[in-house]
Amino acid sequence: MRRRRWWIFGGIALLTGFAAFALTPFGGERLGRDDFVFGLDLKGGVYVELEAELPPEASGIEAKAYIDSAIHKIQNRVDALGVTEPVIQSKEAGGKHLIVVQLPGITDTDEAMAVIKQAAFLDFRAPRLERDGHAALDEEGRLQWLSREEMRQRGESLTGDNLNRAAATFTDMGEPQVSLDLDREGRRILEALSTRLVNSWRPTYIKGMEGFTDEEFREHLGGPRVLEYPPLGIFLDDRLISAPVFSHGPITAAAGGAVIENVTAAEATRYAIQLNSGALPVPLKETGDRRDIDPALGPQFIKQSLIAGAIGLGLVILFMFLFYRLLGLLAGGALLIYGCLVLSIFKLIPVTLTLAGLGGFILSIGMAVDANVLIFERLKEELRAGRTLGAAVEAGFARAWPAIRDSNVTTFIVCAILYWLGNWTTSPPVQGFALTLFIGVATSMFTAVFVTRNFLHLATGWRWLQRRWLYVWLREGRGV
Secondary structure (H helix, E strand, O other): OHHHHHHHHHHHHHHHHHHHHHHOHHHHHHOOOOOOEEOHHHHOEEEEEEEEOOOOOOOOHHHHHHHHHHHHHHHHHHHHHOOOOOEEEEEEEOOEEEEEEEEEOOOOHHHHHHHHHOOOOEEEEOEOEOOOOOEOEOOOOEEOEOOHHHHHHOOOOEEHHHEEEEEEEEOOOOOEEEEEEEOHHHHHHHHHHHHHHHHHOOOEEEOEEOOOOHHHHHHHHOOOEEEOOOEOEEEEOOEEEEOOEOOOOOOOHHHOEEEEOOOOHHHHHHHHHHHHHOOOOOOEEEEEEEEEEOOOHHHHHHHHHHHHHHHHHHHHHHHHHHHHOHHHHHHHHHHHHHHHHHHHHHHHOOOEEOHHHHHHHHHHHHHHHHHHHHHHHHHHHHHHOOOOHHHHHHHHHHHHHHHHHHHHHHHHHHHHHHHHHHHHOOOHHHHHHHHHHHHHHHHHHHHHHHHHHHHHHHHHOOHHHOOHHHOOOHHHOOOO
16 A cells, blocks of 8 residues: 555656646747746737628528638638637627637737738739730720629639638749649639730730729839730739739649739738638628737736735745644645646646636635645544544545535536636636636645645654644644
8 A cells, every 4th residue: 555655656746747847948848838828918919809791691500600610710810820829709799790809919910900800802813805915904094804703704713712822932032922822723724814815915005903003003013014914913802912924924734823923021921821711701890899908017917926926825835834734734745736737737738827817726726725624624633533643544535525526516617607608708807717717626636635645645654753743733632
């Protein structure tokens, strides 16, 4: 039996060592978790509500399918931005279908919103041609494009559905661009389209392009000029974003795809993210409820919380020692192990820590102490009844366990209800409180059943620790 207890002690030591290793910067880096993940109230970021403009006939299951698809695509875009632990949830308010987006750590909120809420429907359009092969121009001398419907009727419809992948890359001259890798059907259409345009095109003097402002046209082509080669209009949400020309002849199917040119590095990254996530199924607009949360209070609060927590834990251990003597020291060791285990779990899962979440963690420390108090009081009662120390330990745990179990199970139920309510009301602080309290209480059960119990068994196995005054005050009854 004693050998088994030493094996348990070794397992506890290994687990504690791993937890402590995970909490160090070096260990966290090795395990892929450099630091804790903090919520908006501690790290700062942006909170925004987006209204989904569903088709009038959409309701019930169909409306939910639209919202779920939009959330999935927003999640993909947010992941590509490198945001850790975003919160993206749906809710209804006043008959409106809303999507709540919370992005911790975001500083450029306008760029983030541009990436998230743009529908990003991609399509390619050919220029209108006169019968003689010259480009068709409007009254102001701007090149006109075939409509999406005309492209479909010609069998040349090329959209984002034909896109395998988009990547922000650079030209040989170091200029940013977006490389579009098309699927097999898209390559076939692009080859046929480019062949038709190159074979029928005649150089045309143009003063602009439909879809480009005068400034954008000057940036793209340098001003009015003769187009020696046919361009291809690349549109995103019906807005012309690029018009590369077929200067090297038709694009063969083996070439792979097209490129979006004349963009900034930020635009190239944004377009690549949006196109890879796919077009949003419904338009999204901001409701006006956007809050940029200042992270300045975060570091200050975390520092104060750590100081308060360390002082509180020290005072608890001191009280336990003064009141329970050796039992209090053992409980102090178990509490330190408990804290190490819980914090490592928070870091490795990871759990997004908010102010409310830290409150749940601190409350769970009190419940861990409560479990030890129940055990020690039952143990003292057994000693007063004249049991030996070893028997008192077993009986004390047996009598304390029902109360520990029932109180913790009740807390688990409350945590589950709070988490569900937090999810239903889109309240991450409530969810954070419930989650950290649940993890803390579950870990306290582990430390009470295995750590404290194992410590007591090992301590009572040493003859020089089998002295009554180490466990209870002398006036409390007979000897051990």
